Amino acid sequence: MDVLRNKARDLLAQGQVQVVIGYEAGTSGARRPSFARSEADAARLMWDADCVGNLAGYLTRPEIKKMGKAAIVANAATLRALLQLTAEHQLAEGAVLALVVTEEGAVLELSNAQAVTEQVATLPSSLSAADREKLERLMALSREERRAFWEQELQRCVKCYACRSSCPMCYCGSCTMDCNRPQWVPVASHELGNLEYHTVRAMHLAGRCVQCGECGRACPVGIPIHLLTCYAEESVRRQFGQPAGTSATLNYALGNFRPDDQESFIR
Amino acid sequence: MADDVFEPKITAFVCNWCTYAGADLTGTSRLKYQSNVRIIRLPCTGRVDFMLIQKAFARGSDGVIVSGCHPNDCHYTSGNYHARRRWMVFNDLMEFMGLDMRRITFSWVSAAEGAKWATLVNEVTDHLRELGPYTEYQRLLNAGVA
């Protein structure tokens, strides 16, 4: 942890970056995002197994962009999101310095997309074992049981958009949900509005989701909505073999095709 | 239509160049099919946003048909290939969310397949009539409003 704090302090002191985005101790015992802009701030930074949040979403915020060049303390999910954001032209190549704390406690500086890409290639699958198991358990249910499950869960949604706000890939300034000419998806958080919202979100993340699970963690009422985007992404990987968050070059599965894409349902 | 027979409401999204023209050919050939379907003409299946399908159900459709040019025959060379990928994911996701995919029919109907269109519409209509109203979805329309 000291290595990280020292590194952050040095980067800030030498003016290499103007902000280090990382984690600090939160009031509830968990970790929360932290923005170190001075050497003193750097002492607040933390690194441990509880640093699970995906911080990449902050990189596309105007408030943060205004600060200047950023370094970001990056866990696996953050690294993947960095790549995907670069691929989607939201971050300029080399605009962000990723700081990765190794198991040995050393701090790696990944200054360009290639370095991040190589680091990501060494990581295990982006879908956590727990989430994979949940997906499998749901798929083992009958269609009606799955319907009942999602109906129960989604009716609890209050459309606070914590899922959207916490998602690094939901950087759109004007979401489909905000489009009112026409009003594609009802604003209301009634059952239809909720079903449509979460379907749209999952579809829009298919081929783009880095499976960090941030949306599920963010949900105040505890709906496991990340399972929807994770599933959509798994579907893309399974059918087209194009995983999101592995390359800084755009390879959007739904913006491409192969003439021999195999489906089984078109009559 | 007899009162006691359920008449499904069917919305069809078709491309202008193949299926719309194919349905025109059905007409020119004077082939008959059941009148439950309402066709919405779009330039290409590539234009079929999955949200259109969603909205059709939100409007109380009991079934939706999406149809365009066969692979390799797209007027725009590849719009249907893009559409196909999108449907492959949409289909899969809808399964995962437990939605009734028997309600959606994807098909390729060319401008020359007037007969196929008639058969398709008749089969879909009969099937939906068997399935009955899509209450599972229609229940949602006013659920959650106090």
Added chain:
Amino acid sequence: MTSTFKLSASALETLFAALSTGGWRILGPTETDGRVEVREVKNPSQVASQYLQSTLSAKEVAFPKVERLLSYKMTPGQVELQDHDPELQPTVLFGARPCEAAGFGVLDKVFNWDSRDKLFSARLRQLTVIGLSCTQADDACFCTSVGGGPGSTRGSDLLLTPLPKGGYLAEVLTAKGEALQALVPAVFEPAEGVDKEALLAKVEPVFDRAELTAKLPGLFASELWAEQSLRCLGCGACAFVCPTCACFDIQEEADTKQGQRLRLWDSCGLRQFTLHASGHNPRNVQAERWRQRVYHKFSYFPQRFGEAMCVGCGKCTRACPVDMNLKEHLTQASGA
């Protein structure tokens, strides 16, 4: 009019049974998979036993997240308009924490400060609140800093305080409370010499609300709000779980033949809340939106109604994905 009684552990069963027989709907906190939610219950066993707070507030009972205001049908040449007049059942909200119960009073001020909000008032009229004092609290709680307390009677018609050996201390506070008592008078046993304070959780005040209110106008231009809100995601979680947040949006859902007008929860934390059709947004950055939230609750509202638009329940803090801790931030502002 307070009169204090004792209820035995089994008295609730009798009360619930009488309520059911009398055609009442009973809502209470239930727990499934670790999630505490207010739902309809039939008997006390369904009520969550050890819980700090429900995630969402109970405000839904009077101010639902989606509520129909009116509907209309169009036929050739005419429009048939229909006011929404929900059939309301007399309802008991059981187990509301004192902070939540106090929330209804705040909402009432918003909805009824001049013309009375028909739907809200109708729902509130049907509502009887059985409060449940807190015997535990967590770091997010700060009721005592905003004029409340773990055993506050504000907003409750009947307040129960759990007794260490089972049963409750029951304070009948209002006419609605008396009506409950009248349903099952036998279970209300006399109580004497119970030190209620000793039974309650300890929540130390951390700031002086009146001082804060006095201070805020001077802090409007402070960097504090930008600093605090850096990590704020700009979602509506805090507002939607809040027992006092009353902002709503009105949406029309219509087609060529019919339509309905809905009232929906909204939040000043969302970018779209103040977005003008021109594209201009008077609260263009999150700092301004966060400041608005704080100022509405602790400056503008108190100036107008003499109390904070906050009951110190801490739900917002618990719901926040990035630990925007209201108590921490208010303490900071007080000390600034």
Added chain:
Amino acid sequence: MSRLGVFVCHCGENIGATVDVTEVAERCKHMSGVAHAEDYKYLCSNPGQNKIKQAIQEHQLDGVVVAACSPRMHEPTFRRAVSDAGLNAYMCEVANLREHCSWVHQKADSTTEKAVDLVRLQVEKVKRNKPLDTIQVPITRSALVIGGGIAGIQAALDIADSGHKVILVERSPALGGHMAQLSETFPTLDCSQCILTPRMVDVSRHPNITLLTYSEVEHVDGFIGNFKVAIRKRARMIDEELCTGCGECLQKCPTKNVIDSFNEGLSMRRAIYVPFAQAVPNIPVIDTEHCRRYQKKKCDRCAKACPTKAIKFDQKDEILNVEVGAIVVATGYQVMSTDRFPEYGYGTYPDVITGLQFERYASASGPTQGVIKRPSDGKEPETVVFLACSGSRDAAKGVKYCSKICCMYTAKHAMLLKHKNHNAKAYVFYMDIRAAGKNYDEFVRRAIEEDGVKYIRGRVSRIYEEDGKLIVKGADTLLGGEPVQIKADMVVLASAALPNHGQGELAQKLHVGTDPYGFVAEAHPKLRPVETTSAGIFLAGACQSPRDIPETVGQASAAAAKVTALLSRSHLAREPLVAEVNRRPAPEYSTCTGCLLCETACPYQAIGHEDIKDRNGNVLKTLAKINPGLCQGCGTCVSLCRTKAIDLHGYSNEQVFAEIMSL
């Protein structure tokens, strides 16, 4: 509030007999936004159109729905009528009550109900229509013709004659294509070279034609009226300016054993060569794959022999970047080679040859100066068997389609054989004789009746060699399948015509569609036969499907006429039904996030990006930008866009949404 007019057509009895048209019109009057509704017997007639025009004036209509036949039929008619009455043409929509309703359903209330629904759909749509103006695209007034066979030659000459510049690109070193290889042509038996050579010379001399032989299209960008083409001009190793075509160099080349592809492999050529004597341009090429200079790094005999020092051993490929307004694809065909036929020996019997090889033998300028010989021993064959449909109409082993030209050239071949050797025996195995065309059937009859060619209806099951003869085993299906066995000296396969090699890659570069066989697809099989699926790119000749010379020339002239029509204007008016990225006030500028996920989804490469800059040139935001000249309006990007920043004129989100909501 809209003031719409709804006009419901009876189409005589076509709609009126099944749908209660009066009732539909009556119901429409009550739809919100409809100011006027009426029905009429034939709206497409002049009086019908006038009714619409009058109503627009009289009721100050701002939009029109015509409920009639398919919009694919009369949408342009009604749009013109609406436009004549002073409304924007795109403020008109057509509800399809005939093909999609009255013709396909029985007379019933439900059918009338459906008709009302179909009109309501369009009423709701047209309320959200926006007046659109045709898009004006400037045109580069020159053309590129790809392929220097008879199709390309004809197209290039016709375009050039109309006064436009043409660049003609030919992959091989000389013009002429397959036609230059042919001996005589059916049904007149005039010499192919004799009629072709003057055309080739015309091309080379035409002031409006730039001829680029030994060149290939490398890359194509742009769109109708504005193509940017990179052409690779391969190094001939000869300075074309200096070369006089004297041929001195050819004689000196020591490498003499290169398979001569112009002669279909029946002879050898040198490493420096001109494909054939009458070649245009008459400039040799050094085949560096076989030239000793390049393979063994020595030998400069040709250079020494050249009187003008035109040989440049270090010449490099050149990339020429040209801009043209139109492209004609005339890349021709190739024939299925003999090794594709297992039952005929997989190409192992030298005396089983293709029709094109036979042409070379029969040609006076061919390897045998027009004497028909057989490859194995050079003897003149006495018995020759011709197999029509070799690979054609054979879904199992060949191609499904009919190669169309084989019946005629097989008759011609048999005839030529008989003319050159009166004693020879010619047998033709055939499935059907397809001789539709001016003087075609007469020609085949002549072969049979005057020249005594034996036609046997049936297929050959096997060919094998025995004692220097080819044993051809088949069956005569007209005689009840009686086995036939012929001892032949030579067998000629009328092998299937296939898309030319490299055509798939070219189609990709051009973004034109191909059919399942790989031939270039036409925009419409009947009504737009010389246009491809890409605007501004036309096609001519056998690249579309097998065809003979008259048809090819006719089609080439047709394509040229299309090109000429296009190039005759300085600007092109295009339907404005294209996609557009929205614009919003600052600081948003657009809901587009600049993610450019749409870029790869566009089938036309119409999506690029643009920067929004402040006064000082700082980039504020990067947005996707759609080139309206390239966009064809498919809408694939629209449905992909998460922020709904892209919309499609004519099928906008609001329009489609309203249509769904009206149901």
